Amino acid sequence: MTSVIDAYAPSEPAPPVPPRPWTRSRIAGVLIMAFWIAAGAGLIFYLAAAWDSDKVARYGPRLFSGLQTTLALVGISVVAGAILSVPVALGRLSKNPVFSRLAFGYVYLFRGTPLIAQLFLIYYGLGSFRPQLEAVGLWVFFRDAWNCAVFAFSLNTAAYQAEILRGAIESVPTGQWEAAKALGLSRLQTFRKIILPQALIVALRPYGNELILMIKGSAIVALVTVLDLMGETRRAFSRTYDFQVYIWAAVFYFVIVEALRNIWNALEARLTRHLVR
Amino acid sequence: MDKYLTLLSFGNEGWGDEILWGVVITISLALVTLPLGLFIGFLIALAKQSSEWSLRTAADVYTTIFRGLPELLTLFLVYYGLQIGLQQGLNAIGAQTSVEINSFAAGVVALALVFSSYASEVFLSAFRAIPKGQYEGGYALGIRPRKVMRLIILPQLVRIALPGLGNLWMILLKDTALVSAIGLTDILRQTGVAARVTKEAFLFFGLAFLLFLALALLSSVALTRIEAYGKRSEQAR
Numbered sequence: 001m002t003s004v005i006d007a008y009a010p011s012e013p014a015p016p017v018p019p020r021p022w023t024r025s026r027i028a029g030v031l032i033m034a035f036w037i038a039a040g041a042g043l044i045f046y047l048a049a050a051w052d053s054d055k056v057a058r059y060g061p062r063l064f065s066g067l068q069t070t071l072a073l074v075g076i077s078v079v080a081g082a083i084l085s086v087p088v089a090l091g092r093l094s095k096n097p098v099f100s101r102l103a104f105g106y107v108y109l110f111r112g113t114p115l116i117a118q119l120f121l122i123y124y125g126l127g128s129f130r131p132q133l134e135a136v137g138l139w140v141f142f143r144d145a146w147n148c149a150v151f152a153f154s155l156n157t158a159a160y161q162a163e164i165l166r167g168a169i170e171s172v173p174t175g176q177w178e179a180a181k182a183l184g185l186s187r188l189q190t191f192r193k194i195i196l197p198q199a200l201i202v203a204l205r206p207y208g209n210e211l212i213l214m215i216k217g218s219a220i221v222a223l224v225t226v227l228d229l230m231g232e233t234r235r236a237f238s239r240t241y242d243f244q245v246y247i248w249a250a251v252f253y254f255v256i257v258e259a260l261r262n263i264w265n266a267l268e269a270r271l272t273r274h275l276v277r
Numbered sequence: 278m279d280k281y282l283t284l285l286s287f288g289n290e291g292w293g294d295e296i297l298w299g300v301v302i303t304i305s306l307a308l309v310t311l312p313l314g315l316f317i318g319f320l321i322a323l324a325k326q327s328s329e330w331s332l333r334t335a336a337d338v339y340t341t342i343f344r345g346l347p348e349l350l351t352l353f354l355v356y357y358g359l360q361i362g363l364q365q366g367l368n369a370i371g372a373q374t375s376v377e378i379n380s381f382a383a384g385v386v387a388l389a390l391v392f393s394s395y396a397s398e399v400f401l402s403a404f405r406a407i408p409k410g411q412y413e414g415g416y417a418l419g420i421r422p423r424k425v426m427r428l429i430i431l432p433q434l435v436r437i438a439l440p441g442l443g444n445l446w447m448i449l450l451k452d453t454a455l456v457s458a459i460g461l462t463d464i465l466r467q468t469g470v471a472a473r474v475t476k477e478a479f480l481f482f483g484l485a486f487l488l489f490l491a492l493a494l495l496s497s498v499a500l501t502r503i504e505a506y507g508k509r510s511e512q513a514r
Binding site: 026029109113121126129217220222237246249257258 | 328329494
């Protein structure tokens with residue numbers, strides 16, 4: 001059946017989509033994307049052209065062992081820092097002014113100064129107290145650059161993690177404490193079973209950021225003779241003057257950080273799936 | 278005690294003047310990087326909220342790269358990479374000069390790359406906090422887009438972005454310590470030299486630690502003031 005409308009105004013195909021105009025931002029976007037693609041292709045081409053099986057056989061395993069050193073350093077420091085951050089965070093939350101000021105001072109000291117200055121102070125600075133440290137038997141520990149790096153990193157990340165933990169605990173509404181009290185739960189029970197699970201979900205993202213910051217920050221241990229990924233890279237560069245080791249190090253760091261970021265996103269999505277509506 | 282005071286004094290036998298010069302270098306490095314990083318970061322933020330797909334992706338690539346690399350490595354890549362690249366470029370056109378990159382310039386470039394990629398995220402979230410009606414109101418009054426940005430959006434944007442940018446400034450100040458690794462005579466480099474010469478490592482590295490702490494304290498006081506100034510219109514009347 002033909003309708004009246006069809007009789008009066010026969011249907012026509014939709015007008016063609018006008019071509020997307022070349023606006024300034026489109027030109028800029030295409031140019032910059034072209035630059036990135038060219039840079040990426042150039043990088044791959046450079047790495048392929050500069051591939052030298054001798055150097056790879058000699059320095060490749062060293063870079064991998066450096067990578068392991070980096071990961072071990074960060075792993076140990078982050079775990080030690082997490083343990084150390086608990087009393088600091090509790091101190092920050094404490095109503096006792098002595099504890100809270102002490103904890104605040106600690107956090108300010110370590111967050112207000114560069115990690116590299118802390119590392120130098122511990123590694124080189126403590127050398128000034130060698131006789132005293134020898135007397136108490138701690139010199140064996142602080143003599144080693146690796147130990148000093150782990151020590152400095154743990155103290156540093158403890159300050160950052162304490163702030164993360166404090167913020168997360170404070171983000172849980174007081175009503176949760178009150179409700180638990182009304183149900184007759186003890187403070188410890190409340191904290192462990194009600195507050196902490198909620199706080200840790202809030203803290204998840206900042207913890208991931210802190211982990212990434214630690215991996216990136218750990219590159220500075222190369223400056224105190226620890227042979228992590230950066231240290232091995234610098235050593236290889238000083239022997240060969242071949243710039244591609246730096247590129248490879250960049251690729252390694254980039255892959256680790258991106259992998260960690262994606263794993264963390266997946267982890268967060270998984271752990272917060274009950275919050276999605 | 279006297280020995281230490283002599284070591285820290287200004288003049289020939291003291292290291293005070295050298296270290297003070299290091300403080301000047303550190304502060305000027307941070308102050309030069311700041312406007313550059315803010316400008317690039319703002320442009321990247323604009324690109325990230327463009328309606329154009331290619332521009333958004335290009336900006337995202339930039340941030341992903343420079344947030345994924347360690348700052349120290351970025352610094353080395355810029356310092357040695359530019360040097361080698363320029364050298365090879367000059368050799369290719371037949372010039373026989375040997376290139377030496379200024380370590381201050383390399384430091385500024387590397388720190389600005391890192392700073393701008395973080396700053397773009399701060400600006401972006403500030404942009405998202407400004408309601409669309411602010412733009413529309415401006416257009417409805419017949420104001421040109423560029424002027425809407427400058428007169429209506431930017432003042433609000435700065436106020437929203439200030440706390441985030443303040444944090445970035447603190448991070449920048451701490452990151453400047455890394456330039457000592459490429460030979461720039463900043464606080465850490467000068468105190469390191471003093472420590473090696475005098476064998477008083479704890480004194481000098483402790484001093485460096487305290488100087489950075491003082492800079493951080495000073496900055497946080499200044500930032501609090503600036504934020505209060507930015508919020509002066511929001512105070513209860």
